[in-house]
Amino acid sequence: MVSKLSSIEVLHFLVIVSVVLITARVLGEICRKFKQPVVVGEILAGIIIGPSLLGTFFPDVFNNIFLSEPRAYGAFDGLANLGIILLMFVAGIEVDLKQIRSQGKQATSISITSIALPFAMGFGAVWFFHDYIFPVPSNDRLIPSLFFGTALSITALSVIVKVLIDLNIIKTKVGSLVVTAAMVNDFLGWVLFSIIIKMMDPGKGDGSTVSILVVLLFALFMVTGGRWLIDKLLGLTKKHISGPGGIITVSCCLCFLGAVITEYLGIRGVFGAFLMGIAVGDSKHFSDSTQNVLHQFVMYIISPLFFASVGLRVNFATNFDLTVVSIIVGIASIAKIVGAGIGARASGLKKNESLAIAFGMNARGSQEIVLGIVALQVKIIDERIFVGLVVMTVLTVLIAGPLMKYYLEKHLAESKEPAEVDIPISTRILEQPEVVTTPVTIKG
Structure with a gap:
């Protein structure tokens, strides 16, 4: 049976989740302000704090956050894969x-x-x-x-x-x-x-x-x-x-x-x-x-x-x-x-x-x-x-x-046609990661 995460591994897992979530949400909201899909900011967040930028210019910081405890990053990767399913x-x-x-x-x-x-x-x-x-x-x-x-x-x-x-x-x-x-x-x-x-x-x-x-x-x-x-x-x-x-x-x-x-x-x-x-x-x-x-x-x-x-x-x-x-x-x-x-x-x-x-x-x-x-x-x-x-x-x-x-x-x-056409629209159309704060219910 695989042993549970140690205290230091749990700490690193929480640090990884916090850093990733905060950065992704901040950049996502910045993109929203410029009327761009939130997902663009979330992807950019990963590029900035990942090996492309942070890992290139500040390798020690990147390694200390993401690589120093491999099992902690593995736990985060599992959480991210659960995100794919949901x-x-x-x-x-x-x-x-x-x-x-x-x-x-x-x-x-x-x-x-x-x-x-x-x-x-x-x-x-x-x-x-x-x-x-x-x-x-x-x-x-x-x-x-x-x-x-x-x-x-x-x-x-x-x-x-x-x-x-x-x-x-x-x-x-x-x-x-x-x-x-x-x-x-x-x-x-x-x-x-x-x-x-x-x-x-x-x-x-x-x-x-x-x-x-x-x-x-x-x-x-x-x-x-x-x-x-x-x-x-x-x-x-x-x-x-x-x-x-x-x-x-x-x-x-x-x-x-x-x-x-x-x-x-x-x-x-x-x-x-x-x-x-x-x-x-x-x-x-x-x-x-x-x-x-x-x-x-x-x-x-x-x-x-x-x-x-x-x-x-x-x-x-x-x-x-x-x-x-x-x-x-x-x-x-x-x-x-x-x-x-x-x-x-x-x-x-x-x-x-x-x-x-x-x-x-x-x-x-x-x-x-x-x-x-x-x-x-x-x-x-x-x-x-x-x-x-x-x-x-x-x-x-x-x-x-x-x-x-x-x-x-x-x-x-x-x-010179009117913009609106009376066509039924689904009440189930909601936005995914790129959406506004509240989902939209649209009735025909």
């Missing part, structure tokens, strides 16, 4: 299956084309130029190619909701379509990534194929019959356990259970937590007030620890490769903007509306970073590529709002 659980809660169905043809068109083209270009870039991008030549190009295609094709639901709220256009036709298409992106992206992780198992072959099918069946169950079972369970919880604490307790237990199931099936627990979040968020017993309590804890305590830990894992100064960053940012942005734009135009939207949607769908965020960390841990990618993914995330977030605003104003000026 973060993706909350992300799943935001996916509103009713809204996805109600938006119909237009959202489906935008979502499919905004996934297909980035996936194809990301896959092709690695497949044909693997040895140029990766430092070690390899004959096994399939898994890295699939990962690149998936990582470059997902839109960050939480980021784009924040952008739409800041621009005051979340109730418009454009805002509704972007949110719905981003929901579909999230779900399909995690299904694809779960398959990629399973393909990395040493025991490939028929067993792996069966496991992938089991995972897909589990995902199908969770968005169908599983939703009904969880709704009944939460109803019993509400009846027999007083206060929102009972619902939160059972919901978090379900989150961890979902993570256990998918880990047992051979993929990462974040996917199970995401699926469980979809089912829990769909329940009529999971109220907005309950979601608010869970949201506040995850997004302002656990989530900052995770995003700051991104900067602690890699030295961004020594692993910054301009060629790799340029390839990732270029392929991700061009393919996503063109793909989403084509889908929007094909669904009947006008040129400037389509461009506004395209730049909105180009916003990346927490999902890409979670995927990147998982891929780094299982050695699909190296540190240079991880740094490139983080840089791509930050840049696409920064340009999404201004360009959406520009093209929407241009569209309104040309068409």
